[in-house]
Amino acid sequence: MHRVRASLGFPKPTAYNFMSCRFSHCETAGPVASLLKSRSVVRFRGPDTVKFLQGLLTNDVRRFGEPMGERTSTLPTPNLPAVSVPPMYAALLTPHGRFLYDLFLYRPPRPEAKLDRTGSGPGPDPDESLELFADVDATVLDELLETFKKYRVRSKVEIENVAKDFSCWQLYGRNLSEKSLSAEEPEAASVGWGAGVDRTAMSASHGVDLGWQWFKDPRLDSLGFRGIFPSDITPPLVEADKETDEQNYLLWRLQKGVAEGSTEIPKGEAIPLEYNLAGLNAISFDKGCYVGQELVARTHHRGVIRKRLLPLRFLNDRGEEMEQNVSPGSEVMDTASQKKVGAVTTALGCRGLGLLRLGDAFKGSGTLSIQGQENVKVEAIRPDWWPAEWFLEHQRQHTAVA
Numbered sequence: 104m105h106r107v108r109a110s111l112g113f114p115k116p117t118a119y120n121f122m123s124c125r126f127s128h129c130e131t132a133g134p135v136a137s138l139l140k141s142r143s144v145v146r147f148r149g150p151d152t153v154k155f156l157q158g159l160l161t162n163d164v165r166r167f168g169e170p171m172g173e174r175t176s177t178l179p180t181p182n183l184p185a186v187s188v189p190p191m192y193a194a195l196l197t198p199h200g201r202f203l204y205d206l207f208l209y210r211p212p213r214p215e216a217k218l219d220r221t222g223s224g225p226g227p228d229p230d231e232s233l234e235l236f237a238d239v240d241a242t243v244l245d246e247l248l249e250t251f252k253k254y255r256v257r258s259k260v261e262i263e264n265v266a267k268d269f270s271c272w273q274l275y276g277r278n279l280s281e282k283s284l285s286a287e288e289p290e291a292a293s294v295g296w297g298a299g300v301d302r303t304a305m306s307a308s309h310g311v312d313l314g315w316q317w318f319k320d321p322r323l324d325s326l327g328f329r330g331i332f333p334s335d336i337t338p339p340l341v342e343a344d345k346e347t348d349e350q351n352y353l354l355w356r357l358q359k360g361v362a363e364g365s366t367e368i369p370k371g372e373a374i375p376l377e378y379n380l381a382g383l384n385a386i387s388f389d390k391g392c393y394v395g396q397e398l399v400a401r402t403h404h405r406g407v408i409r410k411r412l413l414p415l416r417f418l419n420d421r422g423e424e425m426e427q428n429v430s431p432g433s434e435v436m437d438t439a440s441q442k443k444v445g446a447v448t449t450a451l452g453c454r455g456l457g458l459l460r461l462g463d464a465f466k467g468s469g470t471l472s473i474q475g476q477e478n479v480k481v482e483a484i485r486p487d488w489w490p491a492e493w494f495l496e497h498q499r500q501h502t503a504v505a
Contacts (some may be wrong), residue, residue, distance in 0.1 A: 134276035134327070136341040137352040141364060142271040143241040144331055145248065148234035149260035156235070159254055160206070161375065161399065162193035163390040167210045167235055187212060190329065192321040192385045194375060195250070200398025202373040204247050204365055205385070207238035207271075207321065209331055236331055238271045240364040254394075270334045272341070273352050274317055275327030322383040323488055325359055350451065357454040360414035360486040367449045367456065376402050377458060378412045382490065410445065411493065413464055415455040417473075418480040424453040427479050434474040435481050437463055444471060459483055461494065 147156065153168040167188060188210045195204045211234065239247055244264065251262050315333065317340070320326040332338045337346075361383065362368045368378050376399065380386055388403060402408065415435075417427040429450040435457055437444050445459030464471070464483035471481040485494075 134274060134279040135345050135347045135351065136272055136274045136338070137347055137349045139238075139271040139273055139349055139352070141241055141349060142238050143244045143264070143266040144269040144271065145237045145239055145244075145251075146234060146263045146265045147237065147251075147260055148232055148263070149258075150232050151259040152233050152235055155255065155258040155260045156208075157390070158392070159195055159251075159394050160193040161196065161380070161386045161393060161395075162191050162208075162384075163387040164191070164193070164208065164235075165390075166191065167208065168233060187316065187318075190318050190321050192383060194380060194385050195247075196375065196393075196395030196399070197371060198394055200374070200395035200402075201371050202365075202368050202375055202378065202380075203250070203370055204239060204243060205363065205368065207329060209236045209238070209318075210234075211236065211315070236265070236269065238329070238331060240366075241266070243365045243370065268334055269331050272330050272332060272338050273320075273327060274329075274338075274340060275352060275355050279327050322361060322385070323359060325488065326356065326361065353449075354451055354454055357414055357449065357451060357456055359488070360412060360456065360484070362412055362449060362456055369448070374402065375399055376408055377410050379489075382488070382493070408493070409462065410458055410460050412448065412456055412458050414484040414486060415447065415450075415457045416482040416484065417450075417453045417455065418482055420478060420480070422469075422480070425479075426452040427473075427476070429455060429473055429476070429479060433476070435459060435471055436474045437466075437468075437470050438472050438477065439468060439470040443474075447473070457481070457483070465494075 149155075153164050156164040191208045193206050193208060194202060195206070197203055244266065248262060248264060255262065315331060315338075317328040317330045317338070320329045330338060356363060360379070362378055375381070375386065381388075381403065386399060388400065416424055417429055419425045427450075429447055431448055431450060433447045433450075435444045435446060436442065442463070444463040445457050447455050447457045449456040465485065469480070469482075471483065473479040473481060
């Protein structure tokens with residue numbers, strides 16, 4: 104299958120092995136892409152798709168059922184409409200408000216917005232039922248499908264495993280922005296109807312035929328771009344020397360303080376707001392009822408969350424980053440007070456994530472260590488994307504002023 108590639112002037116890497124890098128080196132590497140083998144794809148299709156998911160998920164799925172408006176291209180092209188519906192990050196919770204699964208939801212372009220497989224005209228059925236694709240954790244795929252089907256009851260929605268047909272990808276790294284992603288090559292101007300007619304031709308550098316494309320990660324801009332693509336192709340902008348192991352994407356997330364999937368966000372245990380899902384655009388607080396909403400709303404309106412998921416660095420006695428054998432579940436202790444501060448939830452080399460009490464994590468005393476591995480020092484990092492109100496000192500100042 105023909106693939107459009109873009110040469111955007113990025114330096115060609117000699118090797119991508121983030122895991123042996125120091126943090127500063129990791130920040131300057133890229134951009135690169137990873138095939139996310141830890142994720143699978145599920146399709147929801149049928150007239151009740153939006154209504155069904157709206158009553159289950161933490162985010163407002165009704166956006167996918169809304170018309171695109173006048174800005175949408177009406178010219179069919181082999182690529183994409185000029186305006187596409189961005190993906191959405193959401194979660195399914197237990198009835199008691201604990202995390203179960205996270206989902207990245209995508210609405211593919213409508214058939215009338217793109218050429219059919221023959222390239223001779225628009226898609227055949229503009230009135231076909233709405234379908235949404237979900238990028239989900241592959242390790243819990245079977246039970247996720249079973250859970251959604253249990254909730255389906257009489258809803259007119261098909262829930263289908265399409266993991267063999269589609270794959271999930273992440274594009275991330277240094278100097279990766281929407282501007283660079285949509286940079287147009289001379290040959291892109293001649294694709295589709297041309298940029299002078301609409302902007303679809305420009306999207307040729309980051310989209311493939313039949314409508315699949317890169318989107319900004321709906322959680323954080325700094326995480327890069329995410330997309331679902333047919334499994335029999337390599338997405339655009341993914342050159343052979345820029346594809347890297349998925350563990351490098353894990354390290355990239357660890358540095359940002361972002362967990363993903365039902366292992367890193369413990370299934371049936373994690374409180375969504377402690378794992379920062381509100382700040383990652385996964386929760387709507389004005390959408391109405393959904394499964395587990397009561398605990399989320401109560402925790403949110405209480406206002407003070409004393410434990411949060413934080414990025415961690417593992418250091419030696421000299422304060423240098425060292426690749427450590429730290430296991431998820433290891434307790435983080437304050438050696439000065441001999442008090443438990445929290446626990447490591449994910450670890451890779453010298454980086455990790457931990458659910459820690461904020462009042463103890465940011466004391467700045469340098470006394471945090473792994474219980475039973477006192478030679479492994481722990482540094483909790485303040486993520487730059489956190490809003491000020493998440494920090495306890497801001498909350499105390501606000502209370503004092505009030």
